[in-house]
Amino acid sequence: MTSKRQDIILNYLKQQGPTSRENLEQHLLLLGQSVSKVTLLRDLNKLVSAALVEKSGTGRATKYALSFHSAQTHPIDVADYFSRDADDRELRSEQFNFGVFQELHHLLTAEELEELDALNAIFRVRKAKLSPRLLQKEFERLTVELAWKSSKIEGCSYNVLEVERLLKENISAAGKAAEETQMVMNHKKALDYVLKQPDYYKEITVAKIEEIHTLLTAGLGVERGIRSGMVGIVGTNYRPLDNKFQIREALERLATLLNETTNAIERALLAVLMISYIQPFEDGNKRTSRILGNSILLADDYCPLSYRSVNEIEYKKGIILFYEQNNISYFKQLFLEQFRHAASKHF
Known part of the structure; x- marks a missing residue:
């Protein structure tokens, strides 16, 4: 900072x-x-x-x-920025900015890369010492915490113990909507799918992103594939693309950007931000972004994120700040905090 x-x-x-x-x-x-x-x-x-x-x-x-990158990385006073109503904030662009693809490079400093890679090296050593059974239990714990927090960010009322019971014993919590139960279960299915073939995500394609989305939204009445209509976002005047062909173009350019970015943490950060920014699907975009980010980390043997300690409101502020200013500073701070937390607490 x-x-x-x-x-x-x-x-x-x-x-x-x-x-x-x-x-x-x-x-x-x-x-x-x-x-x-x-x-x-x-x-x-x-x-x-x-x-x-x-x-x-x-x-x-x-x-x-x-x-060149300062507009994207210059820290912004978040409390001051969000003290203004959405209609009173001056946006860099109210519409999707294709120019952002030329700007999102080298988002992590040399010092950050050195620190994070050192943390991940320690994580790899710890992981290598675990027996197959203990490794399986750690991935089960990660799955529970990710399914809980990722769903909670989207408004799900399950607590972490209820999620654990649902995923381990297939017992849904009393008084919860069927959609909430399905959302939690879908996280497990998507993460299980990624864990079975981590090398599959060394290269990212639009089809692979769509596969993750399909798993996460199964049984929730969400149309499969790239949306063809407009979507609005609560709390911001930013308007994503509404043309199906432009949305696909944006996804293809994102896949290229991800495949050209060498560091896995930076790739994952880009994936989470840009899927949220493009909003390619009718619903389930941020859930897809988080699982995609983890698939990228796992493919390069980096510690995946559970997001368990992130504050949901601050997470949304970081995303909205990127929507409105294409500024990554606050979300990057939150994302790196979650990586540090995961690398020290898991496995």
Whole structure:
């Protein structure tokens, strides 16, 4: 995360364009932020390392500017952003932005990649030490927690113990709607399908995404395949594509982007965000995105996510922020927190 002073620097660069260290120093002074040359250079170097700022020139001709990816990665004050009603927020685009495919690259910093890969290496060592029976039990625990939290994000009222009983004993909880029970069961079927053939998801295709969606929405009255009509989203004025051919084009471009992205965690992050953004199906899009993300992680022997500790409201805020600003900062923070949690608590 960036500091308050670094946020001021980023906002100034966003408004003024490329500028010198001296101009930044004067701007901070006007705001009551007296800062030494060494401290300011340290801030600027950190922003450059985080790929938020680009540095050009040498000596007195040195200039600093927002990086190409800064609009996507620059942290946003989420509390302030969502203190405004949906109609009062200025969106980058109210409609699907095809240009986002050119922008979503290198979303994780070198430091983040190093940390996450180190965590995953420890996860692999722990997993390798488990007996086949204990490994099976860990995947069963993951399935219960993922089915519970993923369904809860979508409004399901099952608690985690009720989900465990349903998946292990096939006993539904009293007073629950049949649709809720089916939603939970479908998560298990989809994850079981992925776990049986993890290598299948080393390459992503539109057909494979549709297969996951079909498993997750079976018995729920959801039309199979890519939708042909408009969908609205609660809490935002963002409007997804409504043309079936454009939706398929967006999915095909997403598959290409995923297959070209080398790091599994970044691929999974992209999958979860972009399936939610494209909204290719009549319903079940976010559920599909979470299972697809895990299929990508499992295919490269990375720890899958249960999302068990994520706050549902904050999760939705992160997704909406991407809808409205194509900014990944808050959702990326939540996603990486869930990876760290999963890699340390599972297996």
